[in-house]
Amino acid sequence: xxxxxxxxxxxxxxxxxxxxxxxxxxxxxxxxxxxxxxxxxxxxxxxxxxxxxxxxxxxxxxxxxxxxxxxxxxxxxxxxxxxxxxxxxxxxxxxxxxxxxxxxxxxxxxxxxxxxxxxxxxxxxxxxxxxxxxxxxxxxxxxxxxxxxxxxxxxxxxxxxxxxxxxxxxxxxxxxxxxxxxxxxxxxxxxxxxxxxxxxxxxxxxxxxxxxxxxxxxxxxxxxxxxxxxxxxxxxxxxxxxxxxxxxxxxxxxxxxxxxxxxxxxxxxxxxxxxxxxxxxxxxxxxxxxxxxxxxxxxxxxxxxxx
Amino acid sequence: xxxxxxxxxxxxxxxxxxxxxxxxxxxxxxxxxxxxxxxxxxxxxxxxxxxxxxxxxxxxxxxxxxxxxxxxxxxxxxxxxxxxxxxxxxxxxxxxxxxxxxxxxxxxxxxxxxxxxxxxxxxxxxxxxxxxxxxxxxxxxxxxxxxxxxxxxxxxxxxxxxxxxxxxxxxxxxxxxxxxxxxxxxxxxxxxxxxxxxxxxxxxxxxxxxxxxxxxxxxxxxxxxxxxxxxxxxxxxxxxxxxxxxxxxxxxxxxxxxxxxxxxxxxxxxxxxxxxxxxxxxxxxxxxxxxxxxxxxxxxxxxxxxx
Numbered sequence: 001x002x003x004x005x006x007x008x009x010x011x012x013x014x015x016x017x018x019x020x021x022x023x024x025x026x027x028x029x030x031x032x033x034x035x036x037x038x039x040x041x042x043x044x045x046x047x048x049x050x051x052x053x054x055x056x057x058x059x060x061x062x063x064x065x066x067x068x069x070x071x072x073x074x075x076x077x078x079x080x081x082x083x084x085x086x087x088x089x090x091x092x093x094x095x096x097x098x099x100x101x102x103x104x105x106x107x108x109x110x111x112x113x114x115x116x117x118x119x120x121x122x123x124x125x126x127x128x129x130x131x132x133x134x135x136x137x138x139x140x141x142x143x144x145x146x147x148x149x150x151x152x153x154x155x156x157x158x159x160x161x162x163x164x165x166x167x168x169x170x171x172x173x174x175x176x177x178x179x180x181x182x183x184x185x186x187x188x189x190x191x192x193x194x195x196x197x198x199x200x201x202x203x204x205x206x207x208x209x210x211x212x213x214x215x216x217x218x219x220x221x222x223x224x225x226x227x228x229x230x231x232x233x234x235x236x237x238x239x240x241x242x243x244x245x246x247x248x249x250x251x252x253x254x255x256x257x258x259x260x261x262x263x264x265x266x267x268x269x270x271x272x273x274x275x276x277x278x279x280x281x282x283x284x285x286x287x288x289x290x291x292x293x294x295x296x297x298x299x300x301x302x303x304x305x306x307x
Numbered sequence: 308x309x310x311x312x313x314x315x316x317x318x319x320x321x322x323x324x325x326x327x328x329x330x331x332x333x334x335x336x337x338x339x340x341x342x343x344x345x346x347x348x349x350x351x352x353x354x355x356x357x358x359x360x361x362x363x364x365x366x367x368x369x370x371x372x373x374x375x376x377x378x379x380x381x382x383x384x385x386x387x388x389x390x391x392x393x394x395x396x397x398x399x400x401x402x403x404x405x406x407x408x409x410x411x412x413x414x415x416x417x418x419x420x421x422x423x424x425x426x427x428x429x430x431x432x433x434x435x436x437x438x439x440x441x442x443x444x445x446x447x448x449x450x451x452x453x454x455x456x457x458x459x460x461x462x463x464x465x466x467x468x469x470x471x472x473x474x475x476x477x478x479x480x481x482x483x484x485x486x487x488x489x490x491x492x493x494x495x496x497x498x499x500x501x502x503x504x505x506x507x508x509x510x511x512x513x514x515x516x517x518x519x520x521x522x523x524x525x526x527x528x529x530x531x532x533x534x535x536x537x538x539x540x541x542x543x544x545x546x547x548x549x550x551x552x553x554x555x556x557x558x559x560x561x562x563x564x565x566x567x568x569x570x571x572x573x574x575x576x577x578x579x580x581x582x583x584x585x586x587x588x589x590x591x592x593x594x595x596x597x598x599x600x601x602x603x604x605x606x607x608x609x610x611x612x613x614x
Contacts, residue, residue, distance in 0.1 A: 090491070184397070187534045208515040211532055220529045220606045225518055227494045259609040290613050299527045300607045302566040306597050 002142070004044040004248040005115050006033050007134045008124025008237070009104065010054070010072060014084040015276060017091065017231050025277045026058055027083065029124035029147065032234040035281040036241025036268045037122075038065040039289055040249035045115040047071045047134060049107045051078040061282070071112045078103035091229050092206060111137040119251065122244035123167070124237060125149050128159035135166055143253050145169040146198070147240045150176050165197040168253075171240050173204045186211060187218070200255075202243065202262060204236050212262050214255045221262045222299060224270040224292070231276045235269040238281065242268035267292045309449070311351040311555040312422050313340050314441050315431025315544070316411065317361070317379060321391040322583060324398065324538050332584045333365055334390065336431035336454065339541040342588040343548025343575045344429075345372040346596055347556035352378055352422040354441060356414045359383040368589070378419045385410035398536045399513060418444040426558065429551035430474070431544060432456050435466035442473055450560050452476040453505070454547045457483050472504040475560075478547050480511045493518060494525070507562075509550065509569060511543050519569050521562045528569045529606060531577040531599070538583045542576040545588065549575035574599045 013027030030048045037044050045068035054074065062069050084098035109130050119142040123131040128148070135144060146167040152160045153176070164170060170193055178184055181192040190201040190213035201213040207229065209222040242265035250257055267289060271280045320334030337355045344351050352375035361381065369376050391405035416437050426449040430438040435455070442451060453474040459467045460483065471477060477500055485491055488499040497508040497520035508520040514536065516529040549572035557564055574596060578587045 185534050187532050205515070208512070209529070218532055218606055219609070220532070222516070222527045222529065225494050225525055225527070227492050256610075260611045263609055263611060286614075293611055293613055297611070297613075299525055300609075302526070302570055302607075303563075304567045304570060304600055304604070306600055306604075307593075 001042060002120050002248045002251045003115055003118035004037055004042045004244060005047060005111060005118045005121045005134065005138070006030050006037065006044055006067075006124065006241075006244075007047045007109060007122070007131060008033055008126055008147075009081050010046065010048040010050050011081040011083055013233060013277060014082075014098070015231055015233050016086040018087065018089050019230055020276070022276050024082065027234065027277055028081065029126070029237045031062070032237035032272070032278060032281070033122055033124050033241035033244065034062060034067050035065060035278055036238045036265070036272075037245025037248065038067065039242065039268065039284065039286070040245040041066060042245050042248040044068065044245070044248070045071055045112050045118075047109045047111055049073040049075060049103045051080040051103045052076040054080045068112060068115065071110055071115075073107075073110075075103045085233070087232065091232055109134050109137075119143065120244055120248040121145065122240060123147065123163070124240065128152055128156050128163045131163045132159070132166070135163070143168050143247060145171065145240065145244050147171045147237065148176070149173075150179055153179055161196070164193075167198050169200040169202065170198040171202040171204060171236070171243065173206070173236060177201075177203050187213075200258060204239060206232065206235070210239065210262055210266060212258060214258070217255060219255075219259045219262070221259075221266040222296075223266060224295060224299065226270065226273065229273045232273050233277060235272045238272040239265040239269040241265070263293065263296050267296055308349060309427050309555045309558045310422055310425035311344055311349045311551060312354060312418060312425045312428045312441065312445070313337050313344065313351055313374075313431065313548075313551075314354045314416060314429070314438060315340055315433055315454075316388050317353065317355040317357050318388040318390055320540060320584060321389075321405070322538055322540050323393040325394065325396050326537055327583070329583050331389065334541065334584055335388065336433070336544045338369070339544035339579070339585060339588070340429055340431050340548035340551065341369060341374050342372060342585055343545045343572070343579075344552025344555065345374065346549065346575065346591065346593070347552040348373060349552055349555040351375065351552070351555070352419050352425075354378045354416045354418055356380040356382060356410045358385040358387040358410045361387045375419060375422065378417055378422075380414075380417075382410045392540070394539065398539055401539075416441050416444075426450060427551055427555040428452065429547060430454065430470070431547065435459055435463050435470045438470045439466070439473070442470070450475050450554060452478065452547065452551050454478045454544070455483070456480075457486055460486055468503070471500075474505050476507040476509065477505040478509040478511060478543070478550065480513070480543060484508075484510050494520075507565060511546060513539065513542070517546065517569055517573060519565060521565070524562060526562075526566045526569070528566075528573040529603075530573060531602060531606065533577065533580070536580045539580050540584060542579045545579040546572040546576040548572070570600065570603050574603055
């Protein structure tokens with residue numbers, strides 16, 4: 001088993017969907033990534049920041065899930081990052097209502113000494129310079145994974161390019177891949193991204209699954225067809241958390257094992273969307289995950305004999 | 308090997324895509340279905356109608372591909388069905404520019420005597436009463452498959468419901484499944500359709516693949532990620548042709564074998580979209596199909612050990 005360093009927001013989210021709305025609940029990229037990765041009982045550390053308003057029971061809960069939170073800085077006189085959004089009826093698009101950076105505005109990440117030798121680094125959505133700073137603090141990571149979003153393409157293009165040039169795996173959604181490369185075809189987009197640095201590109205297509213590109217090869221992980229998607233918030237981060245957590249647990253960074261990793265990520269994401277926020281991930285057990293992985297096998301495995 | 312009866316349009320199409328446009332070329336649901344099914348060397352008969360303007364060499368070509376065209380009626384003083392359409396830039400939507408029913412308006416299908424004992428019937432897109440008439444002429448088919456489209460929902464709802472009640476398999480695209488059931492979730496839509504009659508429902512999602520529903524089970528066949536989709540015309544019919552052709556060839560109508568059948572349908576559809584109209588299907592050989600099936604295996608097969 002390898003150690004896993006997780007960077008990303010730890011936040012309050014307020015979410016509105018056609019099914020209901022929440023007050024401020026636990027959210028943030030690093031939260032979802034950490035909760036998903038915790039399914040694999042890896043040694044993981046969260047590098048992030050919250051304000052004095054962040055409930056102590058949330059911190060305890062992350063610790064109970066096995067995360068090292070010594071690098072989750074608490075700025076006592078600051079406020080936690082807050083995001084609020086409203087999903088449209090088809091659940092495939094959303095409007096951001098509020099974004100308050102708060103303590104994130106001046107965040108200087110510090111990787112814990114005992115995690116500088118971690119093999120796997122999962123850089124969740126945050127300012128590219130924060131992500132870059134974490135890479136620079138690591139000794140000799142074997143696998144650096146990056147998630148990002150359109151906001152950083154719009155506002156910090158040059159910094160983002162620097163980070164993308166330093167990572168092994170980029171996870172990104174389909175529209176963002178198109179924006180990043182000016183290519184409509186995801187095959188062509190992935191080829192362009194691989195030229196920017198990453199050997200692996202995972203393109204997330206929401207309810208249409210995810211594609212993993214490596215050299216000339218492509219692997220596809222479907223999304224589980226659900227009767228109802230209740231709240232998509234955090235699904236992409238959960239996918240990245242399952243992906244990176246499985247790789248850290250197995251210590252095998254081959255393309256063959258990456259296939260298993262993204263199936264695990266997709267399985268965890270399928271739980272995430274069943275309830276508001278991180279509710280499902282918080283109560284998920286190993287047996288449920290195994291059962292869902294079996295569903296993914298049933299969904300995709302076939303037996304055509306080739307001549 | 309079982310016999311296969313194919314019903315559907317044989318037509319002229321004029322197609323415009325962002326990549327170019329065609330004059331009147333060979334098209335029609337039964338044409339695509341027949342060409343796809345011919346990959347499996349099944350005994351198939353085309354039940355359809357064309358006008359005196361339909362080139363004799365097209366008829367010869369269908370015969371050379373092994374199709375019985377004795378029930379492909381030629382109305383010498385009539386004109387062949389003509390459809391013209393223009394695809395939008397994203398290739399996922401299109402406008403119909405022209406639809407001339409011509410000889411289809413009065414078409415009375417007659418199943419050849421030697422095909423009335425066929426085990427498999429593929430009812431391609433046509434008036435539901437034509438589809439119904441073919442079902443009534445069959446002796447004891449083991450598997451009746453139906454493809455339809457929104458036009459018949461809008462204009463001949465009651466007739467369509469009669470046919471749907473008599474078939475084993477419905478293939479339909481995602482938007483049409485939603486229209487047919489008033490359900491947004493494809494899982495819920497498929498459940499409703501199964502209550503209308505079909506034991507199997509295959510929902511086609513274009514570039515996002517196809518879902519096969521049977522009782523509580525779901526199987527997913529991805530679309531092959533392509534650098535470029537040149538012309539989507541006929542892809543859905545090609546899918547249905549590969550699906551039904553493979554089943555007729557193997558004579559095995561179990562859910563397990565249906566999985567192989569829709570993978571074959573998806574593989575053939577992935578060829579169809581690479582060129583205008585039926586161009587790719589006309590020159591496709593067995594080796595190319597085997598190679599592409601291997602690509603589908605590589606795309607989807609993984610090896611997670613469950614505990």
